[in-house]
Amino acid sequence: MEINRLLKIGVDKIKDRPYSNPVLEAVLVLGELLNVDKTYIYTHGEEKVPQPLVDRFLELMDKRKEGYPIQYLINKREFMGLDFYVEEGVLIPRQDTEILVEYVLDYIDEKYGDSPINILDLGIGSGAISLSLAYYRKNATVYGVDIHDTPLKVANINKERFRLDNVKLYKGDLFEGIEGLGLEGKFHIIASNPPYIARKDIDSLQREVKDYEPIEALYGGEDGLDYYRRIIPDSKKYLREEGLLVLEIGFDQGKDVVHMMEEEGFKEVKVIKDLQGLDRVVSGIKVKELD
Ligand SMILES: C[S@@+](CC[C@H](N)C(=O)[O-])C[C@H]1O[C@@H](n2cnc3c(N)ncnc32)[C@H](O)[C@@H]1O
Structure with a gap:
């Protein structure tokens, strides 16, 4: 079957999905299968697609119709200008998280310039x-x-993909993952986008997220704040004096997380908003006299 005809069938299958861009998605999936880019697909409409790939494409369009995320279908998500490999079992990076990364990049330039730092x-x-900062x-x-x-497998694939030798990845439960490495008091910056969805909000997530993305990357306990309750106090042991703690948060968690950080003695605690003007990141500095 020719590319154009096949695309039309694919688009028809997925055109009623909310949150989708049917033509672009069908083009991306077919491009991935044929190992060519978007422009090739648009300019080679008469070219024949081998039958096994036709079957595979239609299978994938059926999956997409059921709400399976496009990023898992094409194993790709662009973030901070980098093409990340993604697969089921790992959170698809969100554009909102670029707010945190950009904030940290600027902070590094202002405070540390080119000096060596640990994050x-x-x-x-x-x-x-981690990989875009590195x-x-x-x-x-x-x-x-x-x-x-x-996530560890996928992050390692991406580490290789971007040829990064300034990244070290560990398995563990938050700070336990780096226990015994002698890194106490060594970090200039600790960053996290932890699971932060509250129980009451899980059901209202869109189908792509709720049915296919890993719940353990999303669920932050009854009120969504469990991870902040652990990360904020424990971070003091691992941050240097004047080190920065920076956390992504849900749009309605700013007040609570600011309060937690102030209670733990952080200074210059502030909320950074996303492009829609919603609270998205909280940051604060560890003060000298903390334990
Ligand atoms: C919201 S996702 C963030 C992923 C990535 N940083 C990003 O911004 O796209 C949270 C991640 O925390 C991991 N996670 C959940 N509980 C954890 C724990 N106790 N210790 C370490 N990682 C955990 C999940 O596996 C998931 O990869």
Whole structure:
């Protein structure tokens, strides 16, 4: 069957899905299968597609019709200008998280310039935060921890893909992942985008997220704040004096997380908003006299 005809059948299958861009998605999936880019697909409409690939394409379009995320279908998600490999079992990086990464990149430039620094990322997922920081700031040595195997596997694939030798990845439960490495008091920056969805909000997530993305990357306990309750106090042991703790949060968690950080003695605690004007990141500095 020719590319054009096949695309039309694919688009018809997925055109009623909410949150989708049927033509672009069908083009991306077919491009991935044929190992060619979008432009090739648009300019070679009369070319024949081998039958096994026709069958595979239609299978994938049926999956997409059921809400399976396009990023898992094509094993790709662009984040901070980098093409991350993703697969089922790992959170698809969100554009909102670029707010945190950009904030940290600017902070590094202002405060540390080209001096060597250590960064820790808790809950690496595909490596969105840790690997983009390591990619764009070669003076940083970035440590990353995740408790699950798939994120570690995927982040390692991405680490190889971006040829990063300034990243070290560990398996473990938050700070336990780097216990025994002598890194107490060594981090200039600790960053995390932990699971933060509250129980009451899980059901209202869109189908792509709720049915297919890993729940352990999303669920943050009854009120969504469980991870902040652990990360904020424990981070003081691993941050240097004047080290920065920076956390992604849900849009309605700013007040609570600011309060937690202030209670733990952090200074200059502030909320950074996303492009929609919603609270997205909280940051604060560890003060000298903390334990
Ligand atoms: C919201 S995702 C963030 C992934 C990635 N940093 C990003 O921004 O796309 C949270 C990640 O934390 C990991 N995680 C959950 N509980 C953890 C724990 N106790 N210790 C370490 N990682 C954990 C999950 O496996 C998941 O990869």
